[in-house]
Amino acid sequence: MKNEVVLEVKNLKTHFISKKGIAKAVDGIDFVLRRGETLGIVGESGCGKSMTSLSILRLIPSPPGKIVDGEILLNGKDLVKMSNEELRKIRGNQISMIFQEPMTSLNPVIPVGEQIAEALRLHQGLSKRQAWDKSVEMIGLVGIPSPEKRAKQEPFQLSGGMRQRIMIAMALACTPEVLIADEPTTALDVTIQAQILEIMKDLQKKIGMGIIFITHDLGVVAEMCDQVGVMYAGQIVEHQNSATLFRNPLHPYTQGLIGSLPKLYENQEELQIIEGTVPSPYDYPDGCRFAERCPFAQKMCIEKQPELIQYDEDMKVRCWKYTAQWQEESSSREMVTQ
Amino acid sequence: MFLFILKRLAQIVPVILGVTLVVFLIMQMVPGDSAVILAGEGASIETVEELRENLGLNKPLYEQYFSYIANVFQGDFGNSLKNNQPVLDEIMIRLPITMELAFFSILITIVLGLIAGIISAIRPYSLSDIGVMVVALLGISLPSFWLGLLLMYVFSIKLQWLPVAGWDSAAHIILPAITLGAGGAAIVARMTRSSMLEVVGQDYVRTARAKGLKEHVIIYKHALRNALIPVITVVGLQFGSLLGGTVLVESVFAINGIGRMIVDAIRTRDIPMVQGGVLIASLVFVFVNLLVDIMYRVFNKRIDLN
Numbered sequence: 027m028k029n030e031v032v033l034e035v036k037n038l039k040t041h042f043i044s045k046k047g048i049a050k051a052v053d054g055i056d057f058v059l060r061r062g063e064t065l066g067i068v069g070e071s072g073c074g075k076s077m078t079s080l081s082i083l084r085l086i087p088s089p090p091g092k093i094v095d096g097e098i099l100l101n102g103k104d105l106v107k108m109s110n111e112e113l114r115k116i117r118g119n120q121i122s123m124i125f126q127e128p129m130t131s132l133n134p135v136i137p138v139g140e141q142i143a144e145a146l147r148l149h150q151g152l153s154k155r156q157a158w159d160k161s162v163e164m165i166g167l168v169g170i171p172s173p174e175k176r177a178k179q180e181p182f183q184l185s186g187g188m189r190q191r192i193m194i195a196m197a198l199a200c201t202p203e204v205l206i207a208d209e210p211t212t213a214l215d216v217t218i219q220a221q222i223l224e225i226m227k228d229l230q231k232k233i234g235m236g237i238i239f240i241t242h243d244l245g246v247v248a249e250m251c252d253q254v255g256v257m258y259a260g261q262i263v264e265h266q267n268s269a270t271l272f273r274n275p276l277h278p279y280t281q282g283l284i285g286s287l288p289k290l291y292e293n294q295e296e297l298q299i300i301e302g303t304v305p306s307p308y309d310y311p312d313g314c315r316f317a318e319r320c321p322f323a324q325k326m327c328i329e330k331q332p333e334l335i336q337y338d339e340d341m342k343v344r345c346w347k348y349t350a351q352w353q354e355e356s357s358s359r360e361m362v363t364q
Numbered sequence: 365m366f367l368f369i370l371k372r373l374a375q376i377v378p379v380i381l382g383v384t385l386v387v388f389l390i391m392q393m394v395p396g397d398s399a400v401i402l403a404g405e406g407a408s409i410e411t412v413e414e415l416r417e418n419l420g421l422n423k424p425l426y427e428q429y430f431s432y433i434a435n436v437f438q439g440d441f442g443n444s445l446k447n448n449q450p451v452l453d454e455i456m457i458r459l460p461i462t463m464e465l466a467f468f469s470i471l472i473t474i475v476l477g478l479i480a481g482i483i484s485a486i487r488p489y490s491l492s493d494i495g496v497m498v499v500a501l502l503g504i505s506l507p508s509f510w511l512g513l514l515l516m517y518v519f520s521i522k523l524q525w526l527p528v529a530g531w532d533s534a535a536h537i538i539l540p541a542i543t544l545g546a547g548g549a550a551i552v553a554r555m556t557r558s559s560m561l562e563v564v565g566q567d568y569v570r571t572a573r574a575k576g577l578k579e580h581v582i583i584y585k586h587a588l589r590n591a592l593i594p595v596i597t598v599v600g601l602q603f604g605s606l607l608g609g610t611v612l613v614e615s616v617f618a619i620n621g622i623g624r625m626i627v628d629a630i631r632t633r634d635i636p637m638v639q640g641g642v643l644i645a646s647l648v649f650v651f652v653n654l655l656v657d658i659m660y661r662v663f664n665k666r667i668d669l670n
Contacts, residue, residue, distance in 0.1 A: 083574055085570060085573060085574055087565075114576045114577075114578065115576060116576065117573070117574055117575060117576035118574060118575035118576035118577075119576055122574070122575075123571075123574045125567060125570070125571060125574075127567055130566065130567040130568065131567045131568055131570075131571045132568055132571065133568040133571070133572065133586050133589075133590070134568070134590065134664075134666065135589050135590055135663065135664060135665070136585070136586070136589070144575070144577065144581075145575045145576065145577075148575075148576060148577065148578075149576060180665055180666075182665075182666045193571075196571075196575070
């Protein structure tokens with residue numbers, strides 16, 4: 027059961043078409059999510075990780091956003107080709123989502139219990155009473171004390187941490203197969219963050235869903251994820267087990283990210299940074315999108331874009347350094363210098 | 365909540381003082397002498413002076429004002445200078461008519477305004493949106509007396525579907541109520557549209573969509589309830605200008621309401637009638653505002669009334 031593939035994304039491209047041109051927010055993403063597994067998607071702001079998550083449920087604002095290519099297969103069925111009505115039955119039922127902003131993601135004028143209950147009535151056909159009881163049960167399950175009382179309250183009466191728990195309760199109410207968590211702890215302070223992560227792991231064990239965990243926080247990745255996809259400029263540049271990623275980052279960008287983490291036992295005067303900025307999604311270079319900032323970049327990196335290659339079992343990387351051509355060129359370079 | 369209502373009701377006292385004082389002073393400044401007008405053309409100076417004496421108009425202004433105020437707080441609004449009937453009786457005959465007109469007008473403002481606003485907001489920049497907004501722009505721009513005459517010409521004179529004027533049957537209500545409610549409906553439509561468009565872009569609407577809710581549930585349950593909050597304010601304000609509008613509309617459609625009573629009273633310098641009419645209108649406005657604040661709280665529990 028555990029290794030069964032539940033969600034597969036193939037060559038997903040989400041572009042934003044406007045007068046300014048075409049912004050390739052997501053530009054050819056592939057990944058596989060298995061039951062009971064957590065896949066982390068990391069990257070800096072604007073790399074397209076949130077757009078990837080919104081694309082899966084087709085929640086990108088359209089126009090201007092559009093999924094221009096690719097497949098999103100939930101148990102083999104393509105969500106991209108589905109009618110809105112079919113997709114509606116999947117949203118909140120088989121695939122749920124937790125958003126980044128607990129303060130604004132709940133409706134301010136509807137009691138939180140009702141916000142959870144409405145999905146239960148819709149997808150599971152529960153009666154008003156049953157849905158309410160289940161909603162109160164879910165609020166208790168995510169660790170909020172006196173759930174009966176809290177269910178009747180409106181979001182402004184709850185703290186940020188509690189609201190995010192409500193979001194989790196809402197997302198998990200219909201026991202989804204896939205949970206997409208888009209930076210669920212970014213807006214919370216660290217102690218609450220730890221509690222929320224704990225609750226998510228706990229419920230994952232109980233329900234067995236696959237989680238797509240979007241974050242820019244490498245610490246959270248290490249804590250939560252089995253697999254990690256590192257995104258840069260709308261593409262996945264590296265895909266690894268999280269256990270090996272921190273020990274053995276392959277892509278120069280990942281190396282830069284991990285290198286920029288502050289180290290606890292070293293006396294650092296200055297934190298390491300990655301020089302330069304992310305290229306504009308309206309105008310990506312022809313070659314490797316990281317080449318401009320990469321300390322190893324060669325002529326070939328600027329000329330042609332590398333493919334995502336299988337480096338090892340469970341290790342993929344989008345970098346010329348790990349190709350046969352690179353080896354040839356570097357040995358010829360060495361010959362020249364000798 | 366109870367304390368809040370009590371506090372607001374207590375505010376009526378300064379409102380009465382302010383309104384009566386302002387109206388009193390304005391009426392003094394308006395050219396024309398009540399006694400001369402009442403006595404009629406060609407009356408002798410003695411007759412005018414006698415009339416002035418009888419009505420107490422020869423007393424100092426402050427004395428006139430204070431005796432009036434003292435009486436008002438005892439429920440005595442004085443007698444009409446014209447026919448010597450108690451002002452309050454005259455008002456009570458007409459108030460139900462004006463309230464009925466105001467009620468149906470505000471109903472048109474709310475219902476028409478909301479429907480138009482929602483139609484616009486569901487498909488922004490579409491043909492239906494542009495069409496509705498052009499009509500709304502017309503609704504705001506047209507003066508109500510002109511709209512009233514136009515409606516009367518088309519529906520009463522040309523098509524003969526509805527009565528021209530008066531206030532006898534349900535059919536009589538339709539044209540004046542549309543005339544009076546149209547401007548407000550246009551404002552409410554524009555407000556609803558912009559408020560809905562803002563709300564539809566909010567995170568919680570995305571959450572509702574991610575839950576798999578049906579589109580009409582998203583619009584009416586999740587978006588509209590939030591979008592209504594600013595609209596309620598506009599409707600409350602609109603009620604104020606609607607009361608002002610009754611003056612014109614009642615005159616155009618020959619309806620015997622408070623508005624027309626005030627106009628007539630101003631013309632004959634019947635100061636007690638003017639004051640009584642304006643005072644009652646202000647009290648109605650104060651109550652409506654209180655109602656709006658309570659509605660506000662019902663729709664948005666974050667608001668602490670105290």
